[in-house]
Structures are given as C-alpha cells and as structure tokens.
Amino acid sequence: MKNITVIGIWVLGLSVMLSTGCSNDKKTEVQKTAEKQTAEPASRNQEESQGIVLLRGLPTLGTQHSIAIVELDPESQKFGDILHEFVYEDFEHPLHHLYYSPNGRLYATGLDPACSLAEIGLHRDASGSPAIKGMQCLDTQGQQVGEDIMWHTVNGKQYMFVTFMGGTGVSQADGGSIGVFEPQTNAVVKVIEARRSEIPEGAPYIMYPHGISAYGDRMVVSSTIHPDLATGVGNALTIIDLNNFTPIQNITIEDAKPVGFPSSPVEVLFVRPEISKLAKPSVLVNTMFGFETWQVPYNEADKSFGNPVKVYDGVSSGTGVPLEFYGTETELFISHALPGVVKRYKLDSLPELVSSGPDIQAEAGAHHMIFYPTQSGRKVIAVQNNLLNLGNAADGDPTDVDFIAKVNDHSITVSDLMTGERLAAVNFKQRYKKGVENVEALFGSGFVHHH
Amino acid sequence: MFRTLVTTTSVAGICIGLFGCKQEPLTATPLKDFEAPFVFGHFQVPADNALTVERVALGRLLFYDPILSKNNQVSCASCHQQARAFADGKHTSVGVSGKPLAFNSMSLVNLLWGPQHFFWDGRAKSLEAQALVPIQHPDEMGQDLDILVKELSTHAEYPSLFAAAYGDISPQHIAAALASFQRTLISANSRYDQYLRGEITLTDQEELGRKLFMAHPDAKASQRGGNCIDCHSQFVTAGFSTRLDGFSNNGLDVEADLKPGLAAVTGKPEHRGLFKVPSLRNIAVTAPYMHDGRFATLAQVLAHYNSGIEPSTTLSPLIVEANNQVSDTAGAISLNLSESEQQAIIAFLHTLTDTDFLTNPAFSDPFNRAQDATAQVSKDAR
Structure with a gap:
C-alpha cells in the first residue's frame, strides 16, 4: 500500500515536472551565492596574493581616499582588480602606512591632523571574502602626521611605538614626537618629545621622526623632514633609552649633499639577533636626500653606538632616495625611488651589504613592498612605486611637489623574486584615478623586518 | 495532506530518476548579518550547498530531531549538546544500541574553517560526508536512509522545508542541511x-x-x-x-x-x-x-x-x-x-570559553529540550 502511494505521488510529480521543466537558464540566488563562496580552488589560500592598498584620492580627478583589497597575483585574471573598497570621506589627507600588530589588529598612520593614527576593522562576509567594516581614529593626544609603528617589548611590557613627524603640532618648526601606546587599549602611555627650542643647547633632541627600530632597551628614530617639506630637514638619529623613554644621544648621519639638502635619514633598521643570529648588532640607516645607506655599530656590552660608516653610495651607484628596509628569511631588500629599483642583500652578512641577487627593476618612486606566492607557487615581490604619494602637475594638482625628479609612478609592479623578471603592473592612476599610498599583504608581511 | 506531498516531495524524484536534472529550491534567502572574524581566514562552502537561511533552519531542526534515528530517540544533539560546546560530557558517546562508542564526542565549532578530514581518525572528507555516518552507524543512530527519507516525506513540516531549501528530500540533502547548520556554529567572542x-x-x-x-x-x-x-x-x-x-x-x-x-x-x-x-x-x-x-x-x-x-x-x-x-x-x-x-x-x-556561543539561541534546540542539558552542565561546572 505504501509503495503504491509513493508511485502515485511520483506520477503526479512527473506531470508537474513536465509542465514546469527544469531549466537552468537563470541563475538562482543559491547559484550566485555558491559562485561567490567557491570562486577559487580549495587547494590553496588565494588570499596570500591579495594586498591591502591605501589609495589617495586625487582632487583634480574627482576621486576619494580609500582602503582597497586588491588582487596582486599576476597569474590571476583578476590581477589589479579592487576586490573590496572602503572609501572614507571625512579627511583631506589620506591614511599613510599600514601595520599589523602582533595580535593581528590592523593599524594605519595618517597624514591628516584629525586622524594621525587609526585602527581598521576587518571581517568576513557570508561568502568568506575579507571586507573592511570601518576605521576608528585614535586619540594621539595631539600628535600629528603619523609615520611608522613598531611593537616592542621592554622590561617585560609590550608597547606600540609610533613616530609622529609633526609632533604635537605641525606648526612647530622643530617638532616631532614618539607616541608610546598601550597596545591593548590604544591609550597613550607617554609622549616622548624633545624639541631643540625647548631643551638645553647640546641636549639630545627629537625632530621630524619617521623611521623607528629597537633592540632591547635601546630605540633608534630618524630625523627626516618637516611635514610641510619646506620648514626643515634633519640629518641625525636619536637614541632613546626605553627604560625611561628618554632621548640620550644624537648621531649625525651625513656626508655628501647631492641635492643640497641635509641628508634626511628616513628608515632605520636595528640589525639584531631576531633578524639574523649571525649578524652583528648595528643600525642601518637610509638617507633620503644623501642617497646613502649607513651603518652604525652597536656594542651590546656597554650599549654604546660607534661612529657611522657609509656602506652604500647612491651617487656613485646611480641610485637615489633610498627608502625602505624589508626582509625575507634570507634576504634584506632596500628600495630606491630613483630610478626605481629594489636592491637585495644576504641577511646573514648584515650589517655589511653583500648582494644576494639581481636588482628588482621597479618604477620611479619604488617604496613599499610585499612578498607572496602566485597561484602556481612562484615567489614574487610587489613594489609600490610612489615616493611622496602626491598629485601630478599635469593634472593641475597643487599637491604636485616632484621637486627632485619624477618619483610618482602611481603603480604596483610585480616581479619574479628569483630572477627579477617583471611579471605584471597595475597603474592605479590610469585605472582608478587614484594614487597608491601604501601596500601591505592581506595577511601581513610575514617574515619581514620592516623595523 | 496528499496534495502537499505531491507538490513537495515527488518532483525531484521524477526529475532525477527520469531526466537527470536537479530540482531547484523554491527559495534561497542569503544569510542576514553574517559576520566572521577576519583572522580566522578564508572559508569555502561546497558549490552545491551554499549557505541560505532555509538550509540552515532545516539543518537545525534535523540536528535536534530524533527522527533521524532508528528508534526516534537519538538526535545529533544527544551527543553534541550546545551547553557543552556540542560535546556530550561522556568518555565515549552512547547511541541507539546502548553500547559505548569507540570515540569521545567531538566538539562542533568554527567548522567553516579548517579540516578536510572529519572525525578523530579523519574518515570523512567533508561535513556533508560526515553527517550521514552516525545516522547509519548501527550503534549511533542506526537509521536506514531510505526509511528516513520516507519518514521525512510523510512528516507534516519537513517536505515543505526541504522543498524550500533544496527542492526535494534525499539523503544528500539531509546531509547538506546538517552541514549548513553546523557551518553556522561560529564561536568568536571568548x-x-x-x-x-x-x-x-x-x-x-x-x-x-x-x-x-x-x-x-x-x-x-x-x-x-x-x-x-x-x-x-x-x-x-x-x-x-x-x-x-x-x-x-x-x-x-x-x-x-x-x-x-x-x-x-x-x-x-x-x-x-x-x-x-x-x-x-x-x-x-x-x-x-x-x-x-x-x-x-x-x-x-x-x-x-x-x-x-x-x-x-x-x-x-x-x-x-x-x-x-x-x-x-x-x-x-x-x-x-x-x-x-x-x-x-x-x-x-x-579564556577560550565563549559563553555567547554556548547560549546562542540560534544554535539551540528548536524543540526546546535543551534546558535539562544546560542545567546539568551548570551543575557539573559547580
């Protein structure tokens, strides 16, 4: 009896089926959702090749600042596509540099006085895709023009250190500060400030700090340039005693002046055991306007710093404006905005700069970089090519200050990490009418010694 | 009653049996307010089992319904209790046969991320494949899948729910619904x-x-x-x-x-x-x-x-x-x-205990039988 009922039900069902068909002409919501959720093969983590990119709206082109998640796998059909974009409209100046904290929280320093430091919220939607759900500007107690961030533990306590090139007010001619933040709450613990105009003659000062690095209880920050790019230029490092957050020494880093300005030390890297157990502790310094890389020896025993030694001369090597230090497990990379090249060195030979392979040919303004594998497993490097991240005079943009040379290509170029071969490039100005301010890997830079 | 069965259960059987095409669900409502932590990483859902409101709701009912067992007394939730993070507090679980099983009941949480192999010994390669194993295991739920499909097909509620979620009732869709519900068991507030x-x-x-x-x-x-x-x-x-x-x-x-x-x-x-x-x-x-x-x-x-x-x-x-x-x-x-x-x-x-997860109404027993288990866990904790 039960079987007959079932058969009867099926026959009636057939009549329904014949009249309605089972067309697949239209995609259902389920299919659409499924396509989103399964767009990539499960065999690899396709997000490794995605970057978070800070984009700068170009006022003459009518675009707005934004944070974008961009596909950077040159083997992907989506290469250069913005997969997700969060536009923020409230600020004249954009966010500047991205950093992941050790706990995976995403921060950005900012150029706008109203948002010099921010935390960015990331989450995932129902498709599993990453998305930016917002940003929160943090209280910096008046510190402006955030540049670099470093998380460092001293005496058993971790802090978030941030350099503010504008100090407690960009109107100050000799300003600059290091913000010390409690990393869980983002609360300011201390503002380290030592303006030359407010301290005794000859006392250690802090001015226009940008680069930051630390080892043990010693921190090094650079003195780069006033945020208005006109009031003043630095030429020294400041050593800070982290036991009491006090500046204790200045070290002048300067030799030739190929463009007539002070050397403008920019990024610094404290070479230390966690970077390479074989390397001798020392500080590497890139001078933006000196075109040089310097080494400052460090004596761990008495915590003294030796005389600076120039280890790379850009003028004689045909490069200018050295900027960033990045590292993999075996190599250190230094970007040179002119002519747009990334040079590479053996990590274990530091602090000597011993070449480890062919240069990565980028574009004018070569600056920040990330490393990741492609879908096929090829190891690549992506370089953001913009020095000052400003507009272009050809567009009538008043923010154009290409005063040295053309240093804003507005692109990210991707090259094979082993051979240096250029694989792909995306020009954000051409494609999106925006400048490219900074790039960070979606999952962070991995084993990178940015500081 | 008969008309209801006709319109909801027979279509897919004829379609698959005679024409080889699949019956589409009647509705597919995207999950609202779905949010997952970025740091958990990317997740993927099988192409033929996208997450929808209808599928998750159906899966939740099935998860808590002893109709899935041979004696109609054991549900998935018998061994996977929310208050215990979907474990059961026993050395090894006990199902319809009354015999202790070989393994301790595994907690169910954040299954969107991670394993390609389920069970303690990895014998299932997907949540969907996993779902049918305990249903058929003679000591766990002891159910014959054909019989289960028939029982569900004559149920007052399930035919329409399956029609909305998957189009028809089948072992594969039972597994898919259970998997969908389990994929929503996200703990992120410890x-x-x-x-x-x-x-x-x-x-x-x-x-x-x-x-x-x-x-x-x-x-x-x-x-x-x-x-x-x-x-x-x-x-x-x-x-x-x-x-x-x-x-x-x-x-x-x-x-x-x-x-x-x-x-x-x-x-x-x-x-x-x-x-x-x-x-x-x-x-x-x-x-x-x-x-x-x-x-x-x-x-x-x-x-x-x-x-x-x-x-x-x-x-x-x-x-x-x-x-x-x-x-x-x-x-x-x-x-x-x-x-x-x-x-x-x-x-x-x-610090890994997520009270919100353990008490989230969306994961609870829709038949309101969870209070006893919760009370027992609270008693144990004391």
Whole structure:
C-alpha cells in the first residue's frame, strides 16, 4: 500500500515536472551565492596574493581616499582588480602606512591632523571574502602626521611605538614626537618629545621622526623632514633609552649633499639577533636626500653606538632616495625611488651589504613592498612605486611637489623574486584615478623586518 | 495532506530518476548579518550547498530531531549538546544500541574553517560526508536512509522545508542541511577573542599561560614553553585545511597499545596512533578529553603532556624534543613545566570559553529540550 502511494505521488510529480521543466537558464540566488563562496580552488589560500592598498584620492580627478583589497597575483585574471573598497570621506589627507600588530589588529598612520593614527576593522562576509567594516581614529593626544609603528617589548611590557613627524603640532618648526601606546587599549602611555627650542643647547633632541627600530632597551628614530617639506630637514638619529623613554644621544648621519639638502635619514633598521643570529648588532640607516645607506655599530656590552660608516653610495651607484628596509628569511631588500629599483642583500652578512641577487627593476618612486606566492607557487615581490604619494602637475594638482625628479609612478609592479623578471603592473592612476599610498599583504608581511 | 506531498516531495524524484536534472529550491534567502572574524581566514562552502537561511533552519531542526534515528530517540544533539560546546560530557558517546562508542564526542565549532578530514581518525572528507555516518552507524543512530527519507516525506513540516531549501528530500540533502547548520556554529567572542580585539586585558596568570601556550621550549635559550602551539596552531578554529596536517600521536599509548587512528583511513603504518588535533575553543566545557575521553580534567591533560608521554615510533617529534630543562636525568620525555606554569596554561585555556556561543539561541534546540542539558552542565561546572 505504501509503495503504491509513493508511485502515485511520483506520477503526479512527473506531470508537474513536465509542465514546469527544469531549466537552468537563470541563475538562482543559491547559484550566485555558491559562485561567490567557491570562486577559487580549495587547494590553496588565494588570499596570500591579495594586498591591502591605501589609495589617495586625487582632487583634480574627482576621486576619494580609500582602503582597497586588491588582487596582486599576476597569474590571476583578476590581477589589479579592487576586490573590496572602503572609501572614507571625512579627511583631506589620506591614511599613510599600514601595520599589523602582533595580535593581528590592523593599524594605519595618517597624514591628516584629525586622524594621525587609526585602527581598521576587518571581517568576513557570508561568502568568506575579507571586507573592511570601518576605521576608528585614535586619540594621539595631539600628535600629528603619523609615520611608522613598531611593537616592542621592554622590561617585560609590550608597547606600540609610533613616530609622529609633526609632533604635537605641525606648526612647530622643530617638532616631532614618539607616541608610546598601550597596545591593548590604544591609550597613550607617554609622549616622548624633545624639541631643540625647548631643551638645553647640546641636549639630545627629537625632530621630524619617521623611521623607528629597537633592540632591547635601546630605540633608534630618524630625523627626516618637516611635514610641510619646506620648514626643515634633519640629518641625525636619536637614541632613546626605553627604560625611561628618554632621548640620550644624537648621531649625525651625513656626508655628501647631492641635492643640497641635509641628508634626511628616513628608515632605520636595528640589525639584531631576531633578524639574523649571525649578524652583528648595528643600525642601518637610509638617507633620503644623501642617497646613502649607513651603518652604525652597536656594542651590546656597554650599549654604546660607534661612529657611522657609509656602506652604500647612491651617487656613485646611480641610485637615489633610498627608502625602505624589508626582509625575507634570507634576504634584506632596500628600495630606491630613483630610478626605481629594489636592491637585495644576504641577511646573514648584515650589517655589511653583500648582494644576494639581481636588482628588482621597479618604477620611479619604488617604496613599499610585499612578498607572496602566485597561484602556481612562484615567489614574487610587489613594489609600490610612489615616493611622496602626491598629485601630478599635469593634472593641475597643487599637491604636485616632484621637486627632485619624477618619483610618482602611481603603480604596483610585480616581479619574479628569483630572477627579477617583471611579471605584471597595475597603474592605479590610469585605472582608478587614484594614487597608491601604501601596500601591505592581506595577511601581513610575514617574515619581514620592516623595523 | 496528499496534495502537499505531491507538490513537495515527488518532483525531484521524477526529475532525477527520469531526466537527470536537479530540482531547484523554491527559495534561497542569503544569510542576514553574517559576520566572521577576519583572522580566522578564508572559508569555502561546497558549490552545491551554499549557505541560505532555509538550509540552515532545516539543518537545525534535523540536528535536534530524533527522527533521524532508528528508534526516534537519538538526535545529533544527544551527543553534541550546545551547553557543552556540542560535546556530550561522556568518555565515549552512547547511541541507539546502548553500547559505548569507540570515540569521545567531538566538539562542533568554527567548522567553516579548517579540516578536510572529519572525525578523530579523519574518515570523512567533508561535513556533508560526515553527517550521514552516525545516522547509519548501527550503534549511533542506526537509521536506514531510505526509511528516513520516507519518514521525512510523510512528516507534516519537513517536505515543505526541504522543498524550500533544496527542492526535494534525499539523503544528500539531509546531509547538506546538517552541514549548513553546523557551518553556522561560529564561536568568536571568548575572552581570548576579546583580547585579540583589544577589548580586554588578560590577567597576569592568563598572559603567562598565553605565552607558554605559544612557545616551544628552548632550554638553552632560557625560553620556557608549553609546546601547545606546535600541534594546536589552529586552536581557535576547527583545525587544519591542508591534507593530513593536524593529525598527531600525542603520546597516549606505548607502541603495543597504539590504536589505528589515521592509519585506519590511510593504511599507512606511520599513521598508527595519530588522531585529529581538535579545536581548543570552549575546551573547559568539553571534558573528558582525548579521543577516548581518558582524561577527566584539564589538569590531567597538562600532567600528561608534562610528564606522562608514552614513547612510540609514531610519537610526534615536536613532543619528543620539547623540554624546559637542558638535560633530563630521568631520561623521560617531559616538558618539565612547574605547577604554576601548568596552572597558567589552564587559565589561558579557560579564556577560550565563549559563553555567547554556548547560549546562542540560534544554535539551540528548536524543540526546546535543551534546558535539562544546560542545567546539568551548570551543575557539573559547580
């Protein structure tokens, strides 16, 4: 009896089926959702090749600042596509540099006085895709023009250190500060400030700090340039005693002046055991306007710093404006905005700069970089090519200050990490009418010694 | 009643049987307000089982409905109770036969991320494949799938629910619905999650435990560590997503007593005694521990790792060489953590308890039978 009922039900069902068909002409919501959720093969983590990119709206082109998640796998059909974009409209100046904290929280320093430091919220939607759900500007107690961030533990306590090139007010001619933040709450613990105009003659000062690095209880920050790019230029490092957050020494880093300005030390890297157990502790310094890389020896025993030694001369090597230090497990990379090249060195030979392979040919303004594998497993490097991240005079943009040379290509170029071969490039100005301010890997830079 | 059955259950049978095409669901409502932590990583859902409101709702009903068992007395929730983070508090579970099963009930949490192999021995390669195993197991739910489909087809509610979610009732769609519900079991608001978001600060003891948990010991470098993260690197989700990563022999048994474990699936002798490394989310409420529930407390678990490791040929090398002392005169495999260090790790493990998850109404028994279990867990906790 039960079987007959079932058969009867099926026959009636057939009549329904014949009249309605089972067309697949239209995609259902389920299919659409499924396509989103399964767009990539499960065999690899396709997000490794995605970057978070800070984009700068170009006022003459009518675009707005934004944070974008961009596909950077040159083997992907989506290469250069913005997969997700969060536009923020409230600020004249954009966010500047991205950093992941050790706990995976995403921060950005900012150029706008109203948002010099921010935390960015990331989450995932129902498709599993990453998305930016917002940003929160943090209280910096008046510190402006955030540049670099470093998380460092001293005496058993971790802090978030941030350099503010504008100090407690960009109107100050000799300003600059290091913000010390409690990393869980983002609360300011201390503002380290030592303006030359407010301290005794000859006392250690802090001015226009940008680069930051630390080892043990010693921190090094650079003195780069006033945020208005006109009031003043630095030429020294400041050593800070982290036991009491006090500046204790200045070290002048300067030799030739190929463009007539002070050397403008920019990024610094404290070479230390966690970077390479074989390397001798020392500080590497890139001078933006000196075109040089310097080494400052460090004596761990008495915590003294030796005389600076120039280890790379850009003028004689045909490069200018050295900027960033990045590292993999075996190599250190230094970007040179002119002519747009990334040079590479053996990590274990530091602090000597011993070449480890062919240069990565980028574009004018070569600056920040990330490393990741492609879908096929090829190891690549992506370089953001913009020095000052400003507009272009050809567009009538008043923010154009290409005063040295053309240093804003507005692109990210991707090259094979082993051979240096250029694989792909995306020009954000051409494609999106925006400048490219900074790039960070979606999952962070991995084993990178940015500081 | 008959008309209802006609319109909801027969279409797909004819379609698949005679024409080979699949019946489309009647409705497909995207999940509203779905949000998952970025740090858990990317997740993927099978192309033929996209998450929809209808599928999750159906899966939840099925999960809690004893209709899935032969005697209509055992549901998935019998062994996977929300208040216990979807474990059951028994050494090994007991199903329709009344015989103790071979394994401890696994907690169900954050299954969107991680494993390509389910069960302690990895014998199922997807949540969908996993779902049908206990239903048919003679000691667990003992149900014949054909009979189950018929029962569901004559039910007052299920035919329309299946029609909305999948188009028809089939074993595959039963499994798919259960998998859909389980994929929504997301835990992301433990104290540790709040700590990661910067909302709270851990106590000194919890922070010490966190550091020990994360560290591999290196006695020569004076680096003390609990060696936990070496195997439990995916401890906030459901495990590893790469092939057979995430299976380990953690020194429970000597060579002669090694259970097949993963070798039962792969046939490889080097996989003897390897079992799935479980999520540690809500670990404080999922006792007893290990694949056979041999440890009643976290203190016993820590004592095992600290000084109770049994050597065997497949023992994890990460365990073998982990020691907080430069030389161990006793020659035993031992972490040599102090009592206070073990207590600190336990304190940290307690930060993984997500009360919101354990009481989330969206995961609860839609038939309102959960109160007794919750009360029992509360009693146990006291």
